[in-house]
Amino acid sequence: MKKSAIALAVGVALSGLLAACGGSDDGPVDIPSVSNPGKFFNRTATFAVCAQVGSSCEDSTPTAAEIVAASEDGMALVYTNSLKGEVGFVDITDPAAPKGLGMLAMGGEPTSVTVLGGHALVAVNTSANFVNASGKLVVVDMAKRSIVTEIQLGGQPDSVARSKDGQYVAVVIENERDESLNKGALPQAPSGYLTIVDTVGAPASWKTRKVELQGLAALYPEDAEPEYVSINDDNVAVVTLQENNHIALVDLPTGKVTRHFSAGAVTLTQVDLTDAPRPNSVNLTETQANRLREPDGVAWVSKTQFATANEGDWNGGSRGFTIFNADGAVAYDAGNTLEHLVARIGHTNDKRSDAKGNEPENVAFGRFDGTDYLFVASERSSVLAVYDMGQKNQPVFKQVLPAALAPEGVLAIPSRNLLIAASENDDRATSSTLRSALNIYQYQNAPAAYPSIQSANRADGTPIPWSALSGLAAAPTGSVVYAIDDSFFRGNRIFEIDTSAKPAKLQREIRITDPSGKIAALAAVLPAAKDANAFDATDLAALVNADGSVNLDPEGIALASGGGFWIASEGSGTVGEAARPVLSANLVFKLSATGVIEDIIQLPAEVNAKQQRFGFEGIAESGGKLVVAFQRAWAGDAHPRIGVYDLAAKTWQFMFYPLDAVASPNKGWVGLSEITAVGNNRFVVIERDNQGGPDARVKKLYRIDLNGVADGATLSKTLVRDVLPDLRKTHGLVVEKIEGFAVLANGDALLVNDNDGVDENNGETWLHHLGPLNLN
Structure with a gap:
């Protein structure tokens, strides 16, 4: 009613x-x-x-x-x-x-x-x-x-x-x-x-x-x-x-x-x-x-x-x-x-x-x-x-x-x-x-x-504190979505949000933990360090806190078909750049429904060797495969990658996504911020510039189709919606980082922005109900 x-x-x-x-x-x-x-x-x-x-x-x-x-x-x-x-x-x-x-x-x-x-x-x-x-x-x-x-x-x-x-x-x-x-x-x-x-x-x-x-x-x-x-x-x-x-x-x-x-x-x-x-x-x-x-x-x-x-x-x-x-x-x-x-x-x-x-x-x-x-x-x-x-x-x-x-x-x-x-x-x-x-x-x-x-309250009567939402995933039925906070905070969490409430109710927090030492075990398979700035065991240790919680950079979240979650964690640092040493790799984590790390998937060594500081930004599961979106092009690449990981064969393939040109008078860059499965091996991505307020120009949803696309091919894309008019409906300065997109079972499309943990940011977080979109 x-x-x-x-x-x-x-x-x-x-x-x-x-x-x-x-x-x-x-x-x-x-x-x-x-x-x-x-x-x-x-x-x-x-x-x-x-x-x-x-x-x-x-x-x-x-x-x-x-x-x-x-x-x-x-x-x-x-x-x-x-x-x-x-x-x-x-x-x-x-x-x-x-x-x-x-x-x-x-x-x-x-x-x-x-x-x-x-x-x-x-x-x-x-x-x-x-x-x-x-x-x-x-x-x-x-x-x-x-x-x-x-x-x-x-x-x-x-x-x-x-x-x-x-x-x-x-x-x-x-x-x-x-x-x-x-x-x-x-x-x-x-x-x-x-x-x-x-x-x-x-x-x-x-x-x-x-x-x-x-x-x-x-x-x-x-x-x-x-x-x-x-x-x-x-x-x-x-x-x-x-x-x-x-x-x-x-x-x-x-x-x-x-x-x-x-x-x-x-x-x-x-x-x-x-x-x-x-x-x-x-x-x-x-x-x-x-x-x-x-x-x-x-x-x-x-x-x-x-x-x-x-x-x-x-x-x-x-x-x-x-x-x-x-x-x-x-x-x-x-x-x-x-x-x-x-x-x-x-x-x-x-x-x-x-x-x-x-x-x-x-x-x-x-x-x-x-x-x-x-x-x-x-x-x-x-x-x-x-x-x-x-x-x-x-x-x-x-x-x-x-x-x-x-x-x-x-x-x-x-x-x-x-x-x-x-x-x-x-x-x-x-x-x-x-x-x-x-x-x-x-x-x-x-x-x-x-x-x-x-948010709702914790057991002690205080509100669940939250900020810096970086990804979004919808439950298969009902009105619940899941979000994550990114590297701004230690002890990363997943948030369960009931979007049927007005305002939406962040009703549960799930802390990501590593009680079995899965992260530390990566040290045994790390390639030999080529220089002092390479990702090593010391860097791995910094990803885990004394209580078993973790310090990742979760930028993408998806529900796993067998239960639990997939998390795409963006790497930190650029290979070969002394000012930005590589402190973590781009990693995919399989989590249980309670946030426990069960498995970790790495990129191929030859791809890791190209790492730039703008890596994983979204993840989706579809047809026995994981699909991850890279934010921007890595060393030697003309376009950002869309990575496809076969869960059964445990192999990677990579396609390339052509970005819109920079259109802002303040220049900057354009990149990807999310990828969401919409059925039939098709996906919606968020493409955005790093501009806000009067300088914002590119805030768009595009659809890509991976059917029949060969490894190494450049993808074509179809505009689903320019969301800049939606962002302006708040009557505020346009937010920069739209980073989460999900579609509820009833077809309602949702969009959320990352407020950077209120660090040099006014803190606004808007969960936009875009209504049903033409995703075919």
Whole structure:
């Protein structure tokens, strides 16, 4: 029976709520009620900031969107681009089709922006160095996009806010520390403070007042390090002093500090604090006692309460958010729930496990259709967590939203049912996927579109952590598929996913193990090493952990006809290249249904002698044979190989696959990422380039037919589907690595991408239901 849209939406929300509450989704749990259960935020567009430089984003000049504000009517955005010393303007009259309106030089580094009437007020850092700090508030005519006046601030500004009644602007003067001096240790003069701007009359006549913040905190009292400011309806500013782990309240009419208090500490349990040796694995089993909150972003949620994003900096970071009463009492703390949420949806950045985890960077608040919502932006996991604030002191998790890499500024525009997040990271020169962007979400009568996969709980009540899905295989009946994680993680696993659930439910993990020493036994059949960089017994030993789990690079998975799985593990290194020594060969593993290695198949020695670092990317079984796809051509080959292994005869044959030409303006390469049997000795392969975002061009499914093809022949291919339009339907930046394809028994074709373990990646994983395809 089909679920109604509302029922489906409620199911998504409650399923996600379990993640935030840490409760099991395999049993009953008390769930607080939520308002507007049929309405959710969904991404409607992503505006790449590089479009302001060139409409097709073919310029590699780094850009950034750090803090964002909206015109009073909500029809235009202004954002800070610190890398270029500019602010940019975007028309969002149609939020599904944002249009760049150009940029304006600020004569320094813009750090924050707000809007008052027809003016954008931009905080600009003009400091010569960390000791000689200076800055200004630049008043910009929004309509003309021109500078009206500049107000000197005397120090380096970092955050700006305006009062609801328009009488005051508060500017945080951080005077940030030099992190290269004495390893960034505090104190470092000059101290920071707060500047109040009285907005009486024309901007040129506005006056400033200075509010000292020295001597308030117990930590480094002589060096106040204010970070962020928010103003409530009573014209009280709350200021976070991040490195001081302190919070101050300032009455703007009088300029007096009326209250100040420590942000306090949190003891976190069931978190992952280890990332070495890299790559490691996510284990939510550790405890971190008395971790200082060190809040960054702050937002009032009422006249008497405010929320902080506890990013951390020098000594802390509690990996969540806190609701404080104005008297300093903690009304609510998120504890480990945000860490569990990102683990459940595949967004844990394991390289930050020993630091500050997901790093909540900022918070925003808004009332949409009568419901109060809090939005928490995670910098390292690149998501926004949305909480229903309808019940006092009890935020209820509603949903999670994907964002481009490293969201920094968050803006609610309730009058237009819009939410904006500014993601600042941009590095086209060294990465094919990282482009700074404005993420635009709309509050709508529709189920939540993200996540597309989320995990069930382990026995200890923590979510099954997962990421870096690199292959896909469908069960012969029903809606279950199997996926694998790749070499980013130690202790490789197979994941069982029920795709009939919305979102799909990652319900079981199967760890790959080698209790019988099959990997070590390969040492006896290795060819004699020709040079110091050759694959040897030492390299074999590194593939197995003390507990018998393995460190492979599983890139392809298929169900074995006799039970269990076939795994294609990509080799590491290039023969003859000293900078990339061969640390492992391309190997096929036969696993039992419980993940135990039963057999290992190697390539012929003459093929191994050609090894390049781009090897096995997919595996399929059909008609008593295994078929493996190589990603790109090896030494001396014109095309990548399709290897066919006869399971009975134990012999190899190789055909060659002709790739599409490179079409991206960012160049790069095109290769294979998957192979799937579709019957009658026919197979579907994923062919893709290594480009993402505006640079993506080749994302295709092709069919090949091996019937009657001779050993050494070049194959012909037939286009099944160009999936680039499917990838764009997420309204985000196009993902680079589509690496898994499977067809369910009912004909539904599935496509999934690899998120690189959230390493220089925003972490989005999309399981696309493509529907029935013509595979004949």
